[in-house]
Amino acid sequence: MNCQQYEELMMKHFDRIASDNEITVLKKHLEKCSQCRYQFEQLESIIGSLEKDFEPEIPAEFEANVMIKIDRYENTKNSSQIKTNSILAVMMGLILFIPPAFIIIDFENISIYEILMGFFPSLSFFSDILLVVLSVIKLMGGYISGNNELSSMMQYVGPAIIFITVFISISMFIHKVDNNL
Amino acid sequence: MESTDIEIINQCINGDPEAFTMIVTRYKKLIYSVVINMVQDIHEVDDAAQEAFLKIYKSLDQFNPEYKFSTWAVKITTNLCIDRMKRKQPKFVHLDEVKELQSNSDSPESLLIKKEKRRSINNALQALPEKYKIPLILFHQSGLSYEEMADVMNEPMTIVKNRLHRARLMLRERLQVDRKE
Ligand SMILES: [Zn+2]
Numbered sequence: 001m002n003c004q005q006y007e008e009l010m011m012k013h014f015d016r017i018a019s020d021n022e023i024t025v026l027k028k029h030l031e032k033c034s035q036c037r038y039q040f041e042q043l044e045s046i047i048g049s050l051e052k053d054f055e056p057e058i059p060a061e062f063e064a065n066v067m068i069k070i071d072r073y074e075n076t077k078n079s080s081q082i083k084t085n086s087i088l089a090v091m092m093g094l095i096l097f098i099p100p101a102f103i104i105i106d107f108e109n110i111s112i113y114e115i116l117m118g119f120f121p122s123l124s125f126f127s128d129i130l131l132v133v134l135s136v137i138k139l140m141g142g143y144i145s146g147n148n149e150l151s152s153m154m155q156y157v158g159p160a161i162i163f164i165t166v167f168i169s170i171s172m173f174i175h176k177v178d179n180n181l
Numbered sequence: 182m183e184s185t186d187i188e189i190i191n192q193c194i195n196g197d198p199e200a201f202t203m204i205v206t207r208y209k210k211l212i213y214s215v216v217i218n219m220v221q222d223i224h225e226v227d228d229a230a231q232e233a234f235l236k237i238y239k240s241l242d243q244f245n246p247e248y249k250f251s252t253w254a255v256k257i258t259t260n261l262c263i264d265r266m267k268r269k270q271p272k273f274v275h276l277d278e279v280k281e282l283q284s285n286s287d288s289p290e291s292l293l294i295k296k297e298k299r300r301s302i303n304n305a306l307q308a309l310p311e312k313y314k315i316p317l318i319l320f321h322q323s324g325l326s327y328e329e330m331a332d333v334m335n336e337p338m339t340i341v342k343n344r345l346h347r348a349r350l351m352l353r354e355r356l357q358v359d360r361k362e
Binding site: 039 | 201205206209230234238295298321327342349353
């Protein structure tokens with residue numbers, strides 16, 4: 001075995017996985033080879049100091065301080081969630097139900113295409129507003145930054161609604177032009 | 182009977198944040214061992230450790246019970262410390278700021294030598310690139326196994342092992358250079 005291989009044995013020793021036999025073999029070499037012995041002693045001293053001298057002084061009020069932060073987080077989470085939820089509910093109501101109200105008033109004279117053309121853009125409008133609101137909350141570092149599931153879901157839902165809306169609107173528009181021709 | 186980690190986590194998720202105190206008590210020493218070595222400014226250690234627990238709390242619903250809780254918590258903590266370090270200029274720890282266990286048997290002189298040694302090791306440790314520094318901290322100070330380190334660092338065990346071995350030699354080399362200067 002050469003010194004390089006003994007160095008690997010040393011590492012195994014510091015990994016605490018060397019067998020008794022391996023340790024005996026290593027010690028025998030260290031008696032003969034001053035270079036390896038020097039390295040071993042240095043490593044042992046450094047690692048020993050890393051492992052033994054470490055005993056962190058943790059303040060007695062540490063748990064209490066963590067819990068204060070958690071309480072604060074829970075409070076802001078709840079209040080901003082309630083606020084956002086009620087704003088979203090009102091907006092949803094306005095945006096989703098105003099166009100249908102107009103349609104119902106003039107129901108007999110409106111074609112199915114016009115109804116759908118009114119419905120999908122309003123959905124798209126709603127989703128745009130939702131995205132704006134969410135991005136503002138995100139920029140302000142609000143609760144959504146910690147709520148990964150919701151924010152990652154909205155990343156897909158918003159654009160998906162816009163895409164579907166644009167697609168349906170265009171195909172209906174083409175269909176309508178075709179019918180008129 | 183003492184609750185398991187999973188029982189406590191479920192309690193927290195189901196609306197009892199106070200239960201998290203038990204988690205903090207159980208893991209504060211581990212989290213501190215990581216933070217104290219990764220955050221250079223000793224005055225920030227307590228704050229960073231609190232922040233780590235807050236982040237752990239916020240992510241509880243993402244914890245996968247197939248993993249060990251301690252490993253997952255260390256992973257969150259190391260990522261947080263890396264983020265913090267990126268925002269800061271490196272700064273060396275001062276002699277009088279190094280906290281360590283002061284056992285009664287130590288004479289003032291031997292304590293001073295110990296502190297001095299510990300300080301130079303700490304400086305050398307801080308100067309190492311992150312990928313070598315982290316395994317040294319996790320293995321020799323936080324007491325993680327190779328499997329746990331591989332989970333924390335998202336690297337195969339063989340790579341983690343090689344890096345730790347390399348890191349020990351690098352640390353020794355740096356300390357030798359320091360002595361010659
Ligand atoms: Zn040798």
